[in-house]
Amino acid sequence: MATTVTQNGQITLPKAVRDHLGLTPGSQVDFRQTADGSVVLLRADHASQIDRFEKLRGHAGAGPNTDTVIAATRGEP
Template structure:
């Protein structure tokens, strides 16, 4: 689906997108940029649900690598 950006920066969301997100006149939306540079559109009241998981995303931190974990599981360490 595509839409055109008007001179003042406004766009019209395609009906399929509005229906999918359950947007009605007066609904608020939130735009988020992802790590790969894409932008996602969320219904504002659903954005807080995403936020609590977003902070858990990414690398678990320093620790054992895969080979160490496998060796430990086999009792080799």
Template sequence: MATTVTSKGQVTIPKPVRDLLGIVPGTEVEFRRAADGSVVLTRSDRKAEPSRFAALRGHAGVGMSTDAIMALTRGDEA
């Protein structure tokens, strides 16, 4: 895969490479020189890729209290 360097020295990492390494916006990458003189691109943040469900996490807002939910699921009269 080839890419072009911009006037600012920037390149776009091809999508297959981003997918392979799990690179998403905000991921830190590292360039290092290998023993054979080639340059290797790796993730440097070592963080797990965010779950595809991460945006769905949270709470439903103000509503029933925990005690009320427990009473409802147990069939208790609250």
């Protein structure tokens, strides 16, 4: 989905995006830049929930590799 930036730097969010995020007139949104440089649009009232889990991302530690998981699933020693 594409949209045009006006001379004042404003955009109209496509209806599909508004519907997906549950945005209504007066809703606040939050823009976040990810590590790869992408920008993510979130409902502002949901941002605090996502932040809570963001700090835990990638900290689960090393686990079994795929072959070990498949072997265990099949009941192999």
